[in-house]
Amino acid sequence: MRGYFSVFRMRLRMELQYRGAMIGGILCQMFFGIVLVALYRALYAGKPQALPIEAVTTYVWLQQAFFRMLVSTDPDLLDKIRSGNISYDLCRPVNIYWFYYSRIAAQKLMGSLMRGIPMLVFAFLLPKGWGLSLPASAPGLLLGLLALIFGFLCMCALENISMGFTMRTLDPRGIQGMLGLLMMTFSGNLLPLTLFPDSWQKVITVLPYAQLMDAPIRLYSGIYAPQEAPRILAVQIVWTFVLITAGICLWNANKKRLIVQGG
Amino acid sequence: MDTFKLYIRSIGMLLKGHLQYPASFVMQTVAQLVMEGGEMLAVILLVDRFERVNEWTGGDLFFFFGMMSVSFYITEFFGRGVTGDFPSMVRTGKLDTLLLRPRTIFVQVLCSGTDPRRITCIAVGVAALAVGSRMSGVVWTFAKVLALVESVCMSCMLILGLFLIEAVFCIHSVKSVELVNALTYGGRSACQYPIDIYPRPLRILFSVAAPFALTMHVPAAWILGKPLYGWPAWTTFVTPLSGAVVFALMVLIFNRGMKFYRSTGS
Numbered sequence: 001m002r003g004y005f006s007v008f009r010m011r012l013r014m015e016l017q018y019r020g021a022m023i024g025g026i027l028c029q030m031f032f033g034i035v036l037v038a039l040y041r042a043l044y045a046g047k048p049q050a051l052p053i054e055a056v057t058t059y060v061w062l063q064q065a066f067f068r069m070l071v072s073t074d075p076d077l078l079d080k081i082r083s084g085n086i087s088y089d090l091c092r093p094v095n096i097y098w099f100y101y102s103r104i105a106a107q108k109l110m111g112s113l114m115r116g117i118p119m120l121v122f123a124f125l126l127p128k129g130w131g132l133s134l135p136a137s138a139p140g141l142l143l144g145l146l147a148l149i150f151g152f153l154c155m156c157a158l159e160n161i162s163m164g165f166t167m168r169t170l171d172p173r174g175i176q177g178m179l180g181l182l183m184m185t186f187s188g189n190l191l192p193l194t195l196f197p198d199s200w201q202k203v204i205t206v207l208p209y210a211q212l213m214d215a216p217i218r219l220y221s222g223i224y225a226p227q228e229a230p231r232i233l234a235v236q237i238v239w240t241f242v243l244i245t246a247g248i249c250l251w252n253a254n255k256k257r258l259i260v261q262g263g
Numbered sequence: 264m265d266t267f268k269l270y271i272r273s274i275g276m277l278l279k280g281h282l283q284y285p286a287s288f289v290m291q292t293v294a295q296l297v298m299e300g301g302e303m304l305a306v307i308l309l310v311d312r313f314e315r316v317n318e319w320t321g322g323d324l325f326f327f328f329g330m331m332s333v334s335f336y337i338t339e340f341f342g343r344g345v346t347g348d349f350p351s352m353v354r355t356g357k358l359d360t361l362l363l364r365p366r367t368i369f370v371q372v373l374c375s376g377t378d379p380r381r382i383t384c385i386a387v388g389v390a391a392l393a394v395g396s397r398m399s400g401v402v403w404t405f406a407k408v409l410a411l412v413e414s415v416c417m418s419c420m421l422i423l424g425l426f427l428i429e430a431v432f433c434i435h436s437v438k439s440v441e442l443v444n445a446l447t448y449g450g451r452s453a454c455q456y457p458i459d460i461y462p463r464p465l466r467i468l469f470s471v472a473a474p475f476a477l478t479m480h481v482p483a484a485w486i487l488g489k490p491l492y493g494w495p496a497w498t499t500f501v502t503p504l505s506g507a508v509v510f511a512l513m514v515l516i517f518n519r520g521m522k523f524y525r526s527t528g529s
Binding site: 034035039043049181196 | 291293294297298301302304305308309311312313314315316317441442444445449452453456460461462465
């Protein structure tokens, strides 16, 4: 356990190194957020919906703030897979799945905290109807945070599955690219899931992608009442288990068919 | 003319290179299709829910989306050297080799990359244009076709010009500057919807600093028969020229910037 924890800590420190890029990234993300909010406001002005505009802007800002949790590439790890250096990691006396899981978790956690907190502060300061609203209730906030933790675990498991596929195809751009795009669409990053057609809601909210950000955001903004939380959290926990198990199976299978090409 | 031939030849050779790995190429092309399809899906779902925004109907919105996709991805297809590869050329010192050859740096950079995977994105854009103009009942005349072609060409130049800003920064700071993405990719996201739905600061940004509104929205609105801000017809053919102005200006600055280029070594 200590081994995994120190991998996690080392990656955290590495993430802290790129502060300049981070500030640029934050400003860029804020700009995207403002553009999206302006668009939804214009749409709402023509045809108000049952869901108030404040809920939509809150959704947009939370998605933007935690963008790095969804999308973060680890070029070193990809390089290791491509160059065969991954064999060094396989020699270590650790479970390879959890070794990479800790690494991915650290990158996602630090990336989203460093970018997320300034973004959230900025979004709170925007005028009403543009920015982030306060949580619907105190239990909503707490349950939202809890759901975010499970979403985070799901996310890391998904990323590790994608890495496992990369081990097979050696090229991260084909099938993994597509998985990434599915995620962007069905996690609500491209368009809030709340704005998808009402008839789709039943299906899209139980997909694994909805567990990442959508479920926590809906709990936070009170679209899901706190009474519904046990059901939501149960779905999340089931997906976390399924995704982690699938990932472990994939990596175990990968280990069996691994051929290192000299070098 | 010689330069143009050179460009065609290099692009042809690069295309052949890309096609050497057909399986990978097909997969990546399909991935691009899914990506642009996803963007299109977002517009379709928004139209499904909101029907219209201000005076723009669903068909109009598809038309604007198509204009942006076609222009942006044609630029990425043919100008990959500028839009994607340049920062890494500076970082790795690959740019040094270009300094030895008897052509301008800009031409060589443009010749050094193409991104044929974008073909599916362009296809999605064309489909959106076709569907949009059908739904909005556009009657195509020669003048409208001309306006569309001019608009796409000028928008491409504008987008290349904006990516050159990043290149200029990159010459100075070596690292690529993510902030410029606000103008390029941010411009793409924002301006796939008509400019007049946005509040004033954004409108000024995208009419003056990055004049997507002038190269794209003025002609598109005229083609759809709803002139932007009620401007007269001749503006449709004049305002897009701002794209060429931005492009010329940025090439000039880029060439000046190259004087300060210091190699990172290798």
